[in-house]
Amino acid sequence: MRYSQLLIPTSKEIPNDAVLSSHISLVRGGFIQHVGSGLYNLLPLGKIVLEKIKKVIKDELDEAGAQEVSLSFVTPLSLWEESGRAEKYGKELLRFKDRKDNSFVLGPTHEEMMVNLVRGSVKSYKSLPLNLYQINTKFRDEIRPRFGLVRGREFLMKDGYSFHANEEDMLREFALMEATYSKIFTRLGIDFRVVEADSGAIGGSGSKEFMAISQSGEDTLVVCKECDYGANIEAGVSALEVCEEEAPEADFAQFYTPNLTSIEELVDLFKVNPYYMIKIVAKKALYDDNEEIVLFALRGSDELEETKATNSVNANELVDVSVQELETVGLVAGFMGVINLDDKIKIIYDNSLLNAKNMITGANKRDYHFVGVNLEINETKDIRAVKEGDKCIHCGGELSYTKGIEVGHIFQLGTRYSAPLKAEFLDEFGKAKPFVMGTYGIGVSRLISVILEQSSNLKGAIWTKQSRPFDIYILISNVKNKEQYDVAFELYKNLKALGYSVLIDDRNDRFGSKIKDFELLGIPYSLVVGNKIEDKKVELINRLNDSKELLEIETILESLKSRIE
RNA sequence: CGGAGUGUAGCGCAGUCUGGUAGCGCACCUGGUUUGGGACCAGGGGGUCGAAGGUUCGAGUCCUUUCACUCCGACCA
Incomplete structure (x- = not known):
């Protein structure tokens, strides 16, 4: 094409609202234009790049047997009420009414719509399996859009949904999609890693994320230096930590610890490794229709991982608790512990505390701690954040942190949506069963930015072979x-x-x-x-x-x- | 939503403290010169100073309200 005829408004100036180098390149190069918070126009060059990326995705998905469809972007709110997500999704879901006063949402993801499509057209196990996808606009009214195309409110996502007669077949498709996604990101020239992930609001059991490695990533990843284990910190696990220092032998006793509220201060006083302290993190857990204060118990050397903690109590969300709120239920900030705890208060213990001995913990009384505490607890959960230097459970190698941008996420959904939406088929015995589902997403418009995040330099963009607007x-x-x-x-x-x-x-x-x-x-x-x-x-x-x-x-x-x- | 900040020409900014003709650079238009690392000369167009209300003889500037956007934290492809 002739440059003189194309709209390519390049600029010498650095846009004042851009922080990512990729975003700066995209704006300066006339690929995109900002129109509102989390909203962008794609100009001719941006559109060409987007289409090239879409083509790679479509090629590989079609090759894997998936079929492309296009679902209505505006979707009836009633479908969301059926699945129970109308409440759960909260304000991110943009709702509005038409002239007849019917309620609709702008689709942020399309599980309900796709299940609705299939339940009306597939009735027999003979039609399965089925993998349907679309590359379409999504809208999420993000709390805080940022990083240009990386977190817009309106964005382009490839979302795919597979339907199966049983779990095994769904797992087969899940593995196929993992391989297909790897091919897609490899072709696009992205430096990525597949990691284990939390399922979040989508729900379901197993899930894996495809993370583009980038310093400006919003997610922290735990990766093994020896093997290919990798996980989002929200789901990362490591071998149980052992402390080289001896446990402080002490008889069970109460100790006067005036104004000593932090782990560091107690370490100074007792000369004990924080590994032998019990750290209590108090949070308020929010559920659909009530809330409660929950204590999370960890070793003093560990940090709470909030996503794991949220999942451990099946809460929608955890929020901070004020000192006053704690007092109303008889808790003293800084001196909370596992002894003399009102049994009405829920407490979750981390796995690392199973059978822990000679621990130091708050006395639930101002200015006192207990020493020589031996825990006798039956149930523990994984609520701690993996630390750098922890050991890999697969190979014993050293784990470290890196940052990543989520470019793909695949989920084993099971019957999370098909059951409540009554999407059923008849099996070979003539019995009605809900579809077993998988769901697979790729952040398509985000990829435009991610590719440059990994390859631009001070002079501007550098596209990869499959994404370049021109050769x-x-x-x-x-x-x-x-x-x-x-x-x-x-x-x-x-x-x-x-x-x-x-x-x-x-x-x-x-x-x-x-x-x-x-x-x-x-x-x-x-x-x-x-x-x-x-x-x-x-x-x-x-x-x-x-x-x-x-x-x-x-x-x-x-x-x-x-x-x- | 909490904290911080910014709204003045298409873009980047000055002017606001201390009220008195709305500016600079880039971009754009016309003519001419120029053509291997963001040219030069001459001329020119473009603004409800985010919005509303108020104070004042007079408001970009002071006061009140409001909206938008950006950045830092909690959500996600």
Whole structure:
């Protein structure tokens, strides 16, 4: 295409509201335009990149046997009431009414809609399995949109849903989707890792996330340095920690600890490793229609993992508790412990506290702690955050943290939606059963940003092979020079005939501003048609490594074959 | 929602403290020169100063209310 005819509003200025380098590149390069909080327009170049990404996704999914559909973006609220998510999803769900006063939502994800589609059209086990997907707009009224396309309110997601007659077949499809997603992200040139994850609001049992490794990621990942174990910190596990220091032998006794409320202060006083302290974290658990204060007990050397904690009590959410609220139920902030605890108060113990001996804990009385506490508890749960340096449960290797951006998430749903929505089929014995389901998502519009987050530099974007808007950028140094102009357009024609997508910069600007735009746009190769044509040569510039090479015009098409990937 | 901040030309900003003709750079338009690292000369267009109300002879500037957006925390592809 001719640059002079395309809308590519590049800018020298750094947009004042962009923090991610990818976002800066996208705005400066004229790929996207901000329109409101979490809302973006895609300009021609952005749209081309998006379509290229979509094509890769569609190719691989179709290859894996999935079928593309397109569901209505506006969906009846009644479906959400049927599944019970109308309440649970909260304010993120944008609700509105039509002129007849019927309630609708803008779909943030489409489990209900897809189940509704299938329950009306599939009645027999003979029609299964089925994997349906769409690449469509979603809307989530995020509490805080940020990072440009990475967390918009309106965004493009590929969401797929599979339907099976039994658990085994669903697990087979889950594995197939894991492999398919890996192919997709590999083709797109993304540095990613598959990790174990929490299922969150979608529900279901097993789930895995595809995480693009990035310093600007919002998620903390626990990864093993030795094997391929990786998990979101919300779901990460590690081998039980052992403390090299001896436990402080002490008889059970109450100890006067005036104003010593923190683990650090107690460590100073008792000269004991925090491993032998019991840390109590108080939270208020919110449920659909009530709330309660819950205590979470951990070793002093550990931190509470909130998602695990939320799941451990099946709460919708955990919020902080004020000192006053604690007092109303007889708890003293800073001196909470497991001894003399009112048995009306729920307490959850971390796995690491099973059979713990010689522990120090608060006395539930101001200025006192107990020492020499031996725990006798029956039930423990995993509520601690894995720490860097913990040992991998698979290979014993050392675990460390890294940051990631979630680009895909696959879930084993089971009958979480099919049962309440009464989506059933007849099995080979003529018996009605709910579909066993899986669900699979990819953050498509987010990928535009993620790719650049991993590959742009100070000069601007650098696209990967499958995402680049054009293969080659022909730069005419001086369009007033007829010879340059003619040679460039001859090249343009020939390269297009060979199947390359080409952007020819035919603007009447100087060399400097054009090459800056080439670097900003992130097209990997430029052919500069300039004063070297006097020697029958043009210059090939590689955006990735800035290398330059003079090529003979006579043999240029042949030369490019081996130089352009 | 809690905390911090910003709204002045398409973009980036100054002007606000101390009220007195609305500015700068980039971009844009016209003519000319220029053409290998964001050119130059001359001329030009573009603003309800986020909105509403108030104080004042006079408000971008002071007061009140309100809206939007950004950043830091709790939600998620």
